[in-house]
Amino acid sequence: MTITITAFESSPDRGRGLARDMRVRWALEEVGQPYEVRLVSFKAMKQPTHLALQPFGQIPTYEEGDLALFESGGIVLHIAEHHPGLLPEDANARARAITWMFAALSTVEPPIVEREAAHYAERDEAWHEARQPILKGRIRDRLDQLSDRLGDADWLDGAFSAADLLMVTVLRRLEGSDILGDYPTLSAYIARGQARPAYKRAFDAQLAVFTATQK
Numbered sequence: 001m002t003i004t005i006t007a008f009e010s011s012p013d014r015g016r017g018l019a020r021d022m023r024v025r026w027a028l029e030e031v032g033q034p035y036e037v038r039l040v041s042f043k044a045m046k047q048p049t050h051l052a053l054q055p056f057g058q059i060p061t062y063e064e065g066d067l068a069l070f071e072s073g074g075i076v077l078h079i080a081e082h083h084p085g086l087l088p089e090d091a092n093a094r095a096r097a098i099t100w101m102f103a104a105l106s107t108v109e110p111p112i113v114e115r116e117a118a119h120y121a122e123r124d125e126a127w128h129e130a131r132q133p134i135l136k137g138r139i140r141d142r143l144d145q146l147s148d149r150l151g152d153a154d155w156l157d158g159a160f161s162a163a164d165l166l167m168v169t170v171l172r173r174l175e176g177s178d179i180l181g182d183y184p185t186l187s188a189y190i191a192r193g194q195a196r197p198a199y200k201r202a203f204d205a206q207l208a209v210f211t212a213t214q215k
């Protein structure tokens with residue numbers, strides 16, 4: 001059955017692979033599943049056809065036969081549960097990996113996204129600069145804890161899993177900030193994720209979409 005995902009027609013990140021379709025592409029590449037991509041404009045994302053798939057008017061979505069999913073974490077979990085390679089076989093290790101998936105999206109990602117949102121929505125406000133230490137402090141708290149837990153391990157809990165896939169994409173959102181440089185352990189962790197052939201294929205695929213719009 002054909003898998004179709006949605007992605008930005010014109011990604012604001014200019015092909016840096018920060019949009020959340022990257023997670024889904026990477027997961028599909030890891031498990032060797034071919035997929036098609038339907039590109040959507042910002043306007044189309046807010047129209048009823050897309051809202052029927054994604055109630056919040058966002059990307060990515062995932063369609064396979066009569067199944068339609070939204071939320072990148074839910075989609076990656078679905079892929080990981082239906083194809084070998086992204087979750088451990090052992091039940092306890094699997095539960096731990098799923099726990100780390102939630103940790104990536106509900107504990108580590110929120111302060112990172114909050115700082116991004118402040119940049120886009122509040123950067124002209126007089127109090128924007130004054131708020132920066134608070135926003136950065138919240139991120140640093142999480143990175144300190146994550147870095148301590150990762151230690152000198154390659155991945156979060158044993159072999160590479162969907163949890164690492166999500167955590168790497170979450171941490172990548174800090175690229176270009178003055179934060180990540182203070183966390184060599186996490187920078188090396190991100191680099192390990194990016195070195196995976198499946199990551200590279202996914203990255204190249206989303207970059208090709210952006211490059212095509214520049215012609």
Ligand SMILES: N[C@@H](CCC(=O)N[C@@H](CS)C(=O)NCC(=O)O)C(=O)O
Binds near residue numbers: 021045059060070
């Ligand atoms: N929690 C959602 C977030 C989805 C999301 O924020 N998508 C962004 C792209 S990365 C989007 O569509 N932004 C456009 C908008 O919200 O209008 C997920 O993980 O899928």
